Amino acid sequence: MITIDDLVKRRGSTEILSGIGFQARPGRVTGFLGPNGAGKSSTLRILLGLDRATSGTALIGSVPFVQLRDPLATVGAMLDGSGAHRARTGRAHLRWVARSAGLPRGRVDEVLDMVGLTSAASRRVGSYSLGMARRLGLAAALLGDPEILILDEPVNGLDPDGIRWIRTFLREHAASGRTVLLSSHLMGELAETVDDVVVIHEGKVVADGTLDEITGSHRTLEDAFFALTTGNAP
Amino acid sequence: MRALAAEASKLASLPAVWIAMAAGVLVPSVIAAITASSTRSTVTRGAATVAGADAGYQELAFGVVGAIILGVVAISSEYFTESAESGGGRQITTSLTAVPSRLRFLLAKISAVAIACAVLAIIASGTTMGVVHVVLGEHAPAMGVDDVPRLGGVVCYWVYTALLAFGITVLTRHAVIPLAVLIANTSVVTVTYLLTKITPLANYLPDMAGVRMFVRRLPDDTVEISPLTGGLVMTAWVAVLLVIAAVAFTRRDA
Incomplete structure (x- = not known):
């Protein structure tokens, strides 16, 4: 369970987040939707302890991320790009991540296989396409077989095959009782993957509910999204 | 210990670290070979009797x-x-989600x-001193018990x-400025050394004070500072x- 409560983030005089609050529940895929610059990444970075909130809380279970005893086995996170240094090979990157959690080397090969990067594992990350970089980022998130997945724009850069694969993967992950929180600015890709939707616009949550509730009387999630973030924007 | 194992694994798999290792061994060894061979010709010509006590040590500086x-x-x-095109990510996000405690x-x-x-x-000291002794042969300054603390000083x-x-x-989060300034200071223009011309206090700058651990005779020495x-x-x-760096690192956004 992820619980975010009244999160405020100011940078200088600009308020990036103005009281963000929502939950992501086990067994469900929660979509965190909003246009670019709405505050999605900022929220996820605070949730992962990378950035500090001006006020408010973001909890994994009942503790902030930085207090987790075994972070990799609890939360798998993927933010921008691959999260790897370009001069290292994909396998070397996953190996140091595995070492930080005391995971066996064999686990590295398992996740490489899961994301379909086995044949590219000995190449330097700098030579990867965006799609491959994203797969490597996902492989790192999956290393510890975590209860919770937090993915920032997971379908960005993936080819249609990859998008289809990740949808199925996330649905299965949630079906086994785990928690999935993903952000996206692409509504079409998301409608078929998510159970719950949180819509964020200019640092505020403008809608929070199940996919059906949010879509409501609109034809598609996309229509609902544009109505929420343009027409009815507070 | 896991975090240390991860950091060791990072260093070992980064090509720039191997370049640093190669430079660390080659630079003092090659300079030592050049200086030692010129010392050797001076000695054989009879212009000097023996190589200085700092042979090898100057090069290690x-x-x-x-x-x-x-x-x-390691940090840049x-x-x-x-x-x-690759997503604009940085490794620090992966590092801090794997080891959340800053x-x-x-x-x-x-x-x-x-x-x-x-x-x-240790490797660089071994090769540099080895080069000095091979090139100078019998003219090399004798190594003795005295050299143990000096080599410890080098390390x-x-x-x-x-x-x-x-x-x-850690403070700049970028390699260019610290690399340029620090490398220039040890090789091209030793600003810290020039400062000692202006004020004797500059002898207490980190590099000027630190070399006293193993270099016995500095040029135009005006201040006496013991190795210890x-x-x-x-x-x-x-x-x-490091305390300043740690405070900045733990407080700012990653």
Whole structure:
């Protein structure tokens, strides 16, 4: 369970987040939707302890991320790009991540296989396409077989095959009782993957509910999204 | 320990670290070979009787460039941003989601850098002194018990220099400025040395004080600083800088 409560983030005089609050529940895929610059990444970075909130809380279970005893086995996170240094090979990157959690080397090969990067594992990350970089980022998130997945724009850069694969993967992950929180600015890709939707616009949550509730009387999630973030924007 | 193992694994798989290692061994060894062969011809011509007591040690003071590169890239690699086409990510996000405690992460990294640099300094000292003795032959200054603390001083100086470079790079989050300034200071224009011309206090700057741990005779020496004092002064500089770096690192957004 992820619980975010009244999160405020100011940078200088600009308020990036103005009281963000929502939950992501086990067994469900929660979509965190909003246009670019709405505050999605900022929220996820605070949730992962990378950035500090001006006020408010973001909890994994009942503790902030930085207090987790075994972070990799609890939360798998993927933010921008691959999260790897370009001069290292994909396998070397996953190996140091595995070492930080005391995971066996064999686990590295398992996740490489899961994301379909086995044949590219000995190449330097700098030579990867965006799609491959994203797969490597996902492989790192999956290393510890975590209860919770937090993915920032997971379908960005993936080819249609990859998008289809990740949808199925996330649905299965949630079906086994785990928690999935993903952000996206692409509504079409998301409608078929998510159970719950949180819509964020200019640092505020403008809608929070199940996919059906949010879509409501609109034809598609996309229509609902544009109505929420343009027409009815507070 | 897991965090340290991860940091060691990072260093070992980063090509820039191997460049630093190669530079650390080659720079002092090659300079030592050149100086020693010119000393040798001076001695055989009868212009001098014996090589100076600092043969090899002077070169090891220059060779610290390898330690500087090591200290800088260990942390700058965390902040290196991928191209926009690859998603514009940085490794620091992966590092801090794997080891969320900033202090633990930093301590693990500092330990890994210190260990790697100590190993590098031992290898570089061995090859540099080996080169001096091979080239000078019978004219080489005799190695004795006296050299044990001096070589210990070399290792200390290299590790401390790597940590100074590391601490500065934690603050800048970028390799270019610390690399340029620190390498220039040890090779092209030794600003800290020039400052000693203006004020004797400059002798207490970290590098000027630190070299006293193993270099016996500095050019135009005006201030007497014992090897132990020199080492303690440099220790203090390193400690202060690392505390500042740790405070900045734990407080700011990653």
